[in-house]
Amino acid sequence: MAKRTAGGQEIDPSVYSNNYTEFTVKKKASPKIILIRAGMLTVYVAIALVIFLKLWWLGAIVGLAFIAALYFTWPLTNIEHQYTLSSGNWKFETSYGPRSTVVLDKKIKDMKKIAPFTSADADLLKNANKVYDFRSSPKQTEDIFYATFQDGYKDSLILFQCTNKAQKILKSYNKENTVTVETLRY
Numbered sequence: 736m737a738k739r740t741a742g743g744q745e746i747d748p749s750v751y752s753n754n755y756t757e758f759t760v761k762k763k764a765s766p767k768i769i770l771i772r773a774g775m776l777t778v779y780v781a782i783a784l785v786i787f788l789k790l791w792w793l794g795a796i797v798g799l800a801f802i803a804a805l806y807f808t809w810p811l812t813n814i815e816h817q818y819t820l821s822s823g824n825w826k827f828e829t830s831y832g833p834r835s836t837v838v839l840d841k842k843i844k845d846m847k848k849i850a851p852f853t854s855a856d857a858d859l860l861k862n863a864n865k866v867y868d869f870r871s872s873p874k875q876t877e878d879i880f881y882a883t884f885q886d887g888y889k890d891s892l893i894l895f896q897c898t899n900k901a902q903k904i905l906k907s908y909n910k911e912n913t914v915t916v917e918t919l920r921y
Contacts, residue, residue: 754907755821756900762814763872772812779804816869818895820904827869827893839867839893843908845884850914852881852894864889870896878919 764772783801810832817835819826820843827839850856860866864886870879880897883890897905899919906913 754823754904755819756898756904757817757819758896758898758901759815759817760869760871760896762816764812765872768812768814772809775805775808775812816871816895818869818901820901823908827867827895829869841884843905846905846909846912847883847885847890848912848914849880849882849905849909851897851916852876852879856881859883859892862889863892865891867891867893870894 762768779801783798811834813832815830817828817830819828823843825839825841825843825846826837828835829838830836859881863883875896878896878898880895880902882893882895884893885891897919902913902915902919906915
C-alpha cells in the first residue's frame with residue numbers, strides 16, 4: 736500500500752527504498768498498430784452501416800453495439816512496458832490496455848552482461864536466441880541498455896530504457912557484469 740502525505744497525495748515507494756524501482760514506457764504507435772486501429776474502425780463502421788441500411792429501426796442498438804465494441808477493443812492497441820527491480824529480482828510486464836502479462840522474470844545476478852546499447856552492439860540482435868524489446872519504439876536510442884542471459888544454448892537479449900536508480904540497483908546486484916554511464920536522463 737502506498738504511503739500518503741498530509742495532503743493526501745500518494746508517495747512512490749521506490750523513493751524510500753534502495754533496492755526497489757519501477758519504470759514504465761508507453762509504446763509508440765507503430766505502422767502496424769496504426770493499420771490495426773484503422774482496420775478496426777473500418778470494420779466497426781462498415782458493420783454499423785450495413786445493419787443500419789438494412790434494418791434502419793435497429794440504428795440505436797447498432798450505435799450502442801459500436802460504442803461497446805470500441806470501448807472493449809480499442810485499449811488493446813495501447814501498449815505499455817514496465818520493469819520492476821526489487822530485492823535482486825527483475826520483472827518485465829507488458830500491458831495491453833487493462834490487461835497485463837508478465838513477459839520475463841529473472842534474477843539480476845543471472846545476467847551475463849548489462850551495458851549501454853550502441854550501434855556497435857547491433858550484432859547481438861542477430862545472434863540472440865530471443866530479443867525482448869521493451870523500448871517505446873525500435874528507433875529509440877536514448878538511455879537504452881541491453882542485458883544478456885543464458886537461455887538454452889544461446890544468449891537472449893533484453894533491450895530496455897535505463898534510469899539512474901535502476902543502474903545503481905543493477906550494479907549493486909551484479910557488479911562484475913554491469914557497465915554504467917553518467918549521462919542518463921532519468
